[in-house]
Amino acid sequence: MTQTSSRLLKLLSLLQARRDWPGNELAERLEVSGRTIRRDVERLRELGYPVESLTGPAGGYRLRAGSAMPPLLLDDEEAIAIAVGLRTAARASVTGIEETAVRALVKLEQVLPAHLRRRVGALGSATFTLPMAGPTVDPQHLTAIAAASRDSECLRFGYRRRDGTDSRREVEPHSLVNLGRRWYLVAWDRGRQDWRTFRIDRMARPASTGVRFTPRRLPAKDAAAYVEQSIAGAPNRYEARVTLLAPAEEVAKRVPSHWGTIEPLDARTCEYRTGDDDLGWLALRIAMLGFDFEVQEPPELLEHLRALALRLERAAA
Amino acid sequence: MTQTSSRLLKLLSLLQARRDWPGNELAERLEVSGRTIRRDVERLRELGYPVESLTGPAGGYRLRAGSAMPPLLLDDEEAIAIAVGLRTAARASVTGIEETAVRALVKLEQVLPAHLRRRVGALGSATFTLPMAGPTVDPQHLTAIAAASRDSECLRFGYRRRDGTDSRREVEPHSLVNLGRRWYLVAWDRGRQDWRTFRIDRMARPASTGVRFTPRRLPAKDAAAYVEQSIAGAPNRYEARVTLLAPAEEVAKRVPSHWGTIEPLDARTCEYRTGDDDLGWLALRIAMLGFDFEVQEPPELLEHLRALALRLERAAA
DNA sequence: GGGATTGAGGACAGATCCTGACCTAAATAG
DNA sequence: CTATTTAGGTCAGGATCTGTCCTCAATCCC
Numbered sequence: 001m002t003q004t005s006s007r008l009l010k011l012l013s014l015l016q017a018r019r020d021w022p023g024n025e026l027a028e029r030l031e032v033s034g035r036t037i038r039r040d041v042e043r044l045r046e047l048g049y050p051v052e053s054l055t056g057p058a059g060g061y062r063l064r065a066g067s068a069m070p071p072l073l074l075d076d077e078e079a080i081a082i083a084v085g086l087r088t089a090a091r092a093s094v095t096g097i098e099e100t101a102v103r104a105l106v107k108l109e110q111v112l113p114a115h116l117r118r119r120v121g122a123l124g125s126a127t128f129t130l131p132m133a134g135p136t137v138d139p140q141h142l143t144a145i146a147a148a149s150r151d152s153e154c155l156r157f158g159y160r161r162r163d164g165t166d167s168r169r170e171v172e173p174h175s176l177v178n179l180g181r182r183w184y185l186v187a188w189d190r191g192r193q194d195w196r197t198f199r200i201d202r203m204a205r206p207a208s209t210g211v212r213f214t215p216r217r218l219p220a221k222d223a224a225a226y227v228e229q230s231i232a233g234a235p236n237r238y239e240a241r242v243t244l245l246a247p248a249e250e251v252a253k254r255v256p257s258h259w260g261t262i263e264p265l266d267a268r269t270c271e272y273r274t275g276d277d278d279l280g281w282l283a284l285r286i287a288m289l290g291f292d293f294e295v296q297e298p299p300e301l302l303e304h305l306r307a308l309a310l311r312l313e314r315a316a317a
Numbered sequence: 318m319t320q321t322s323s324r325l326l327k328l329l330s331l332l333q334a335r336r337d338w339p340g341n342e343l344a345e346r347l348e349v350s351g352r353t354i355r356r357d358v359e360r361l362r363e364l365g366y367p368v369e370s371l372t373g374p375a376g377g378y379r380l381r382a383g384s385a386m387p388p389l390l391l392d393d394e395e396a397i398a399i400a401v402g403l404r405t406a407a408r409a410s411v412t413g414i415e416e417t418a419v420r421a422l423v424k425l426e427q428v429l430p431a432h433l434r435r436r437v438g439a440l441g442s443a444t445f446t447l448p449m450a451g452p453t454v455d456p457q458h459l460t461a462i463a464a465a466s467r468d469s470e471c472l473r474f475g476y477r478r479r480d481g482t483d484s485r486r487e488v489e490p491h492s493l494v495n496l497g498r499r500w501y502l503v504a505w506d507r508g509r510q511d512w513r514t515f516r517i518d519r520m521a522r523p524a525s526t527g528v529r530f531t532p533r534r535l536p537a538k539d540a541a542a543y544v545e546q547s548i549a550g551a552p553n554r555y556e557a558r559v560t561l562l563a564p565a566e567e568v569a570k571r572v573p574s575h576w577g578t579i580e581p582l583d584a585r586t587c588e589y590r591t592g593d594d595d596l597g598w599l600a601l602r603i604a605m606l607g608f609d610f611e612v613q614e615p616p617e618l619l620e621h622l623r624a625l626a627l628r629l630e631r632a633a634a
Numbered sequence: 635g636g637g638a639t640t641g642a643g644g645a646c647a648g649a650t651c652c653t654g655a656c657c658t659a660a661a662t663a664g
Numbered sequence: 665c666t667a668t669t670t671a672g673g674t675c676a677g678g679a680t681c682t683g684t685c686c687t688c689a690a691t692c693c694c
Contacts, residue, residue, distance in 0.1 A: 056662025071388035085402030104395035312626035373691025
C-alpha cells in the first residue's frame with residue numbers, strides 16, 4: 001500500500017506544482033495507466049481535496065481550493081522561502097499573527113532537512129528589522145522556546161534582570177507571548193518555585209534540557225493576561241498625536257493602516273495618531289512620512305526630533 | 318485504499334503537531350490496533366520520512382528532520398501565518414528569495430480555502446513596507462502574474478508608461494523578476510508583437526484572460542539578464558559612502574549585514590557603504606542608524622538630508 | 635537487580651483493495 | 665462533425681491490509 005499512498009502524494013504534489021494537468025501526462029509521470037489516474041483522482045476527492053476536471057481537448061485536472069488545507073508539498077526553495085517568511089512574520093509585530101508564525105515555524109523546523117536549515121540560517125542573518133526598532137529577538141531563540149513549551153520540556157537559559165544582574169534559570173515553559181514589539185515567556189521557575197515572565201531579548205542561549213514535566217495550571221485567565229498584569233506600569237508607552245500638513249487622502253496612501261490612524265482636520269491638514277514604546281522609533285516613523293508636521297504631544301517627542309535634526313544638520317554641513 | 322492513505326496523512330499530521338507520541342495514543346486517535354500503527358510507521362519510513370522511536374516507559378515515536386521535505390500538514394492559523402509571512406518575504410527585497418516566495422505563495426493560494434483567503438487579505442492590508450520605501454507592489458498582483466506565467470495563460474492589464482500615458486496590454490507572461498526593490502514582468506506583448514518588460518507597480522488590475530499560449534523562447538540568457546539589459550541606464554542608482562563617528566563593532570551590532578558594509582577607519586570611526594535607487598530612502602536609512610556621521614558621497618544625499626533636517630526643525634520648533 | 639512498560643516484528647487467515655484491460659458514454663474545442 | 669479527453673462500469677488475478685497471538689529487546693523506576 002505504500003505504493004498507492006506515495007503515488008497519491010506525488011499526484012497531489014504535481015497538482016500543486018502546476019494548475020492544469022492532462023490525465024495521460026499524469027499517467028506517464030506516475031507510471032500507471034490512465035484508469036488508475038482516474039481512480040486516484042477519485043480517491044483524492046474522497047479525501048476532501050477538490051480536483052476539478054474538464055473534458056474535451058485542452059481538458060485535464062486541476063486542484064481547486066477546498067474547505068480544508070491539503071498537505072503542502074514543497075520543494076527545497078519553497079521551504080526556505082517559507083521559513084524565512086515566517087521568521088520575518090514572527091518579528092513583524094504589527095499584525096497579530098506572530099505567535100502563530102512561531103508555531104508554524106516550529107513545525108517546519110522540526111522536519112526541515114539539515115542542508116536547508118543551514119541555508120535558512122544564512123539568509124536569516126540578514127536581519128530585516130530596522131536598526132532603531134529596539135532590541136531584536138533571535139528567531140532561533142523563539143523557536144527553541146516554542147518547541148520546548150509545546151513539548152513540555154524544561155528550558156535552561158541565562159537571564160539579565162532589569163537591574164543588569166545575570167542569573168541562570170531553569171524553568172518549565174508555559175507559553176510564549178507577543179505584546180507590542182516584545183516577546184515574553186511565561187514559565188514556572190524551578191529555582192524560585194514560582195511563576196515568572198521573562199523577556200526573550202534578555203535571555204542568553206535558551207536550550208531545552210530534555211527533561212519532561214507535567215504542565216501546571218497558570219494562575220491567570222491566559223498567558224497574555226498574565227504577562228499584562230505582571231508588566232503593568234513598566235512599559236512606558238507613548239502615544240503621539242501630530243498634525244500633518246497634507247490632505248488626509250494623500251497621507252492614507254502612504255501610511256499602512258496598522259501604523260496609526262488618520263483623521264482629516266480640514267482640506268489641507270490631518271491628524272495622525274500612533275503609539276510606541278520607543279520614542280526614537282516613534283520620531284522616525286513620523287519623520288519618514290515625508291510630510292511637514294507639528295507635534296501636539298507628547299512633549300518628549302520634541303526633544304528627540306530636535307536631537308535628530310541636529311545630527312542631520314551636522315552631517316549636511 | 319483511501320483509508321490507509323488518509324490514515325498515513327493523519328499520522329504524519331499528528332507527528333508534526335507534537336514531537337513525542339506514544340504508540341498506543343496514536344492507535345487510539347487513529348482507531349486502529351497498535352500493530353497497525355507500527356506498520357504505518359514502517360510505511361512512513363519506507364516513504365523516506367525518518368520516524369524515530371524509543372522503547373521503554375516514556376518512549377514513543379517522533380518525526381525527525383530527514384533529507385527531503387515531508388508534506389506539511391497545516392492547520393488554518395498556520396496556513397494564514399505562512400501566507401502573510403510569504404507576502405512580506407516577497408516584498409522584503411533584501412534576501413534574494415523574493416521570487417521563490419512568490420512561487421510558494423502561488424502554490425499556497427491555489428489551495429487556500431476561501432475563508433482563509435479572506436483572513437489573509439484582511440491581514441495583508443496591514444502593509445509592512447515602510448512609507449518611504451518607494452512604490453509598493455500589491456502581493457495580489459504578484460501572485461496573479463506569477464500564476465498566469467506558471468500556467469502559460471495570457472495576462473491583461475493597464476499600464477502607465479514612464480511618460481505617464483496609459484495603455485491596455487495583453488501579453489504572454491514569461492517570468493517575474495525581482496531586481497533591487499522593484500518587480501518586473503518579462504512578457505511577449507501580443508499587441509506590439511515583441512518582447513517587453515513591465516514594472517509591476519505601474520500595472521493596473523492584472524488578470525488572466527484564461528487564454529493559453531505556447532511559451533516562446535526568450536532572446537536572452539534568462540529573464541533577469543533580459544530585464545537588466547532593457548533597463549540599463551534607467552535605474553539611477555545611488556551608492557552612499559558615509560563616515561560614522563562610532564566604533565565599527567558598535568555599528569555592526571545595529572546594522573543588518575545586508576544593508577551595507579562597515580569598514581573600521583580607526584578606533585572611533587568607521588565607514589558605511591550602502592546603495593539604493595531612492596535617495597530619500599537612503600538618507601533615512603543612514604539617519605536611522607542613530608550615530609553622528611559625515612557624508613562622503615553622493616552630493617545629492619546632502620540635499621536630502623538638509624531638507625529632512627529642516628522639516629524636523631520646523632516640527633520641533 | 636527485577637519488574638513494568640513500550641516498541642519490534644514474524645506468522646497467519648480472512649477480508650479487502652488495487653490494477654490493468656476493455657468498453658461505452660458524455661462533454662468540448664476546433 | 666470529428667477528434668480528444670474525462671467518467672466510470674465490469675472483471676479477474678494478484679497484492680495488500682488488518683487484527684490476533686506471540687516472543688524479544690530496550691529502557692525506566694523502584
